[in-house]
Amino acid sequence: MSAAMDFSVREAPASTEIVLSGRMTFADHDTFRDVIATFERPAGHRMVFDLSRLDFVDSSGLGMFIIARDTAQRRNLDFAIRGARDEVRRLITIAKFHTMFNIAD
Amino acid sequence: MGHARAMTAAPGTDGGDTPTRPPPRTGAGASVYGMELGIPLDGCRVLIADDSAFNRRTLTRFLQWAGITQVAFAASAEEVMERLESFAPDLLLLDAAMPRMDGIGVCRSLRGDPRWRDLPILMQSALHSDQMRTVCFSAGATDLIAKPINPGECIARVRYHLERRSMVRELRAFHKRVERDLRQARAMQLALVPEEAELAALAERNGLAVDSVFRASDEIGGDFWTAFEFDGTRVGIFAADLSGHGIAAAINAFRLHTLLTRTPPEEMRDPAGLLRQLNGRLCEILPLGQFATAFYGVIDRADDTLLYAAAASPSPLLATSFGFQPLDASGPLLGAFGESAYTNRRVPLRRGDALFLYSDGLSEARDAGGAMLGEDGLLRLAERAAADAPDRPLPALMARHAAIHGERLTDDVTALWITLR
Numbered sequence: 003m004s005a006a007m008d009f010s011v012r013e014a015p016a017s018t019e020i021v022l023s024g025r026m027t028f029a030d031h032d033t034f035r036d037v038i039a040t041f042e043r044p045a046g047h048r049m050v051f052d053l054s055r056l057d058f059v060d061s062s063g064l065g066m067f068i069i070a071r072d073t074a075q076r077r078n079l080d081f082a083i084r085g086a087r088d089e090v091r092r093l094i095t096i097a098k099f100h101t102m103f104n105i106a107d
Numbered sequence: 108m109g110h111a112r113a114m115t116a117a118p119g120t121d122g123g124d125t126p127t128r129p130p131p132r133t134g135a136g137a138s139v140y141g142m143e144l145g146i147p148l149d150g151c152r153v154l155i156a157d158d159s160a161f162n163r164r165t166l167t168r169f170l171q172w173a174g175i176t177q178v179a180f181a182a183s184a185e186e187v188m189e190r191l192e193s194f195a196p197d198l199l200l201l202d203a204a205m206p207r208m209d210g211i212g213v214c215r216s217l218r219g220d221p222r223w224r225d226l227p228i229l230m231q232s233a234l235h236s237d238q239m240r241t242v243c244f245s246a247g248a249t250d251l252i253a254k255p256i257n258p259g260e261c262i263a264r265v266r267y268h269l270e271r272r273s274m275v276r277e278l279r280a281f282h283k284r285v286e287r288d289l290r291q292a293r294a295m296q297l298a299l300v301p302e303e304a305e306l307a308a309l310a311e312r313n314g315l316a317v318d319s320v321f322r323a324s325d326e327i328g329g330d331f332w333t334a335f336e337f338d339g340t341r342v343g344i345f346a347a348d349l350s351g352h353g354i355a356a357a358i359n360a361f362r363l364h365t366l367l368t369r370t371p372p373e374e375m376r377d378p379a380g381l382l383r384q385l386n387g388r389l390c391e392i393l394p395l396g397q398f399a400t401a402f403y404g405v406i407d408r409a410d411d412t413l414l415y416a417a418a419a420s421p422s423p424l425l426a427t428s429f430g431f432q433p434l435d436a437s438g439p440l441l442g443a444f445g446e447s448a449y450t451n452r453r454v455p456l457r458r459g460d461a462l463f464l465y466s467d468g469l470s471e472a473r474d475a476g477g478a479m480l481g482e483d484g485l486l487r488l489a490e491r492a493a494a495d496a497p498d499r500p501l502p503a504l505m506a507r508h509a510a511i512h513g514e515r516l517t518d519d520v521t522a523l524w525i526t527l528r
Binding site for chain 1: 352396422438440444448467471
């Protein structure tokens with residue numbers, strides 16, 4: 003069983019990539035607050051969630067994506083998710099996230 | 108042992124029989140020993156068990172300086188038991204060794220009685236060896252003070268244990284109240300889903316057989332489902348799972364249930380339309396990041412079809428003579444985005460066919476090794492249950508599920524097996 007969600011941040015001048023890993027569930031709300039803190043960027047900056055190392059997300063995890071998207075919108079950031087695989091891809095597909103999220107694959 | 112002589116007289120006293128010149132008090136804090144920290148102690152009751160009158164008086168004086176005025180005394184083991192019952196102290200100051208009573212024995216027997224298991228027992232002992240201390244602690248003493256007793260230390264320890272007891276009591280009372288409230292809330296949540304006899308009657312009238320399981324992981328949770336009949340030939344089945352766990356999810360489940368019960372029957376015929384409407388209303392009331400996954404299907408016995416729409420619910424399984432087939436239940440989360448569009452899908456549902464609906468609590472269960480069952484795994488479990496117990500596959504499925512994943516799951520579970528007769 004893989005561990006609770008973790009994340010790492012890769013910075014570039016005009017973009018920030020957040021690599022989420024592990025299992026993202028209801029229990030990860032506190033960690034996710036730290037993820038959201040990285041959204042403190044100037045307008046126009048690009049924020050990308052790289053989900054390629056995320057093994058699982060439950061429906062609470064989807065709620066965190068929605069909060070991230072909302073935060074980006076309020077701060078005029080360009081927000082995208084990419085790299086979802088297996089279970090994570092399945093869940094964001096059945097929730098039809100492509101209609102609301104910029105999915106950069 | 109010279110217990111009485113081992114006791115140090117407090118400064119400012121003559122060590123005589125009457126506590127003279129008590130420190131001036133404008134409240135407990137007036138004395139240097141009446142530290143004004145934490146809770147006031149004037150409501151606390153302390154029982155002093157000591158066969159020396161001198162020690163009893165001295166300890167009483169120390170307690171008075173801490174603001175403790177409700178003090179009772181015992182000079183023998185029998186008296187300790189009697190006073191415990193009649194005085195109901197918050198703390199027992201117990202001499203470890205007395206000629207007519209063995210403090211260690213008293214302590215041990217009190218700890219064996221559930222009524223006194225939590226009582227702080229502060230033991231005073233003139234023997235300071237590690238061995239003696241170990242004996243006191245293993246007899247159940249909460250703490251020790253060594254004779255000769257220093258008033259500052261004595262008061263600080265008494266205060267610490269009384270405060271701790273008071274906090275534990277508050278926590279227990281709070282826990283009890285929350286437990287009771289959750290029990291009531293749980294009963295209310297169970298009342299959201301159709302009552303068994305009612306459901307059986309509905310099933311009978313519409314030529315259906317319905318088996319259901321509804322279980323919250325904690326006292327309450329965010330799952331709910333309901334079934335209702337309308338237009339003479341149609342049965343609506345609504346199942347939703349509100350995001351999150353516990354009280355917040357349960358309150359959102361009640362909100363969704365209320366919205367559903369206020370929907371006029373003519374709007375129940377169009378599943379996609381119903382979800383669109385519910386989505387709009389939920390978007391207004393749910394906080395950001397909270398939503399429901401949902402399935403709404405209308406079984407029409409006039410033409411034996413299932414018309415359904417879904418909001419990212421786990422894929423329901425359709426069981427026909429050709430085997431099990433997952434239905435596409437994709438769709439935008441209910442209550443997450445204002446302008447979501449939902450799609451109606453229609454499948455034939457003939458006599459003998461069955462529809463198996465479940466919440467993700469069932470498919471996302473993990474076995475002892477941490478492996479998740481998954482929807483594919485659940486499909487195989489359903490096939491096996493249908494083969495083993497064709498008349499009532501759901502109980503067989505749940506039993507097999509429990510054997511692998513345990514009875515206590517980390518998420519709420521809803522499971523519905525609806526067969527057309």
